[in-house]
Amino acid sequence: MQLRDDAPWSGMTVARFIEQLFDRDLANQISALVESRIPVEELIRKTTGYTPDFPDLYIVNEELPYIAISEYRCVVSPSFLAHCLAVGARNQSIPLMGGLGSAVVVTQNPLPAALIIFQWSIAHEYYHIAYRHSELLERNAQEPLGDYAVERDADLCAVAVVYRLTQRVIEVPEERDVEIRILILHWIFWHLRLLTLGNSETSNTHTPSTERLTAIAMKLTHLPLTVRHPVDVELNQPTTRARIAPIFEALQYFDAEFLQHFGSPESGTISDELKRFADPGGISLRITEAWQPMENTRRHRAHLQWLHSGTFADGANSARIFRLPDGGNSNLPASQLPSS
């Protein structure tokens, strides 16, 4: 990104940063990107009851793609914004789900895809604030999985936000709703996979991208169609069950494409991740919360978690509904993919 030489570009406001850009087209795209945080703020306020202002957004002089939040400010690096735009500009066809017309519209213009990526990222940060994750961690300092739990919570609550916002933009009939979910998964997939490609993923707080993406796909299977529908926590509804195969096949398909271009990264593959949770006959899903021992987190924030089928005896609460094709082969030929 090209800045004027005299730009004091450490911790500047977003407005000032945009002013400094030579390239007006880029400035407009970045403007649209950062302004897309407003509906995210509004939706999170509405769903959580959080009323104070969210921390202001600043641009920081940091070489790597970077976004973070504290009580006082949210910071993002220019390369993070560039990353959102670059990933959104990847002109990929999504050869899934036969009639994915809406995806074609989105991929012709990089900005909508970049918005999905940015809105998911900033929603993740805002949830750390809205749910007071840092206080929760302080009070539960002895909880070894605390960091992972709050990161997972932020990831998955942010998925719900992006799903609701994308529903407003792309209207599809109810029977094609799964396509919106796959579209969201597609862009978050490329965002996280490419973001972590050059970096070691040995983060103290985040799990590897394969694990995060598997959890995100899982969340997308059981998010109710509208906020008025109850969360189908036991996966009893045929509509919930019908989403599982297409969403996970899409995830494996994206990873096959990724591995073809970039080889096997340190973080492993989606297939390996799925196999961790699969017995030869299938996969069980169940509502759990990774941070169950921690206080005040139950409310409505139930996220599904994969479990080994063998790890719990209570068959009534498990649902063996998704079969990995050939033990999780990541090189799925297109003919094996769903066509409707």
Ligand SMILES: [Zn+2]
């Ligand atoms: Zn986080």
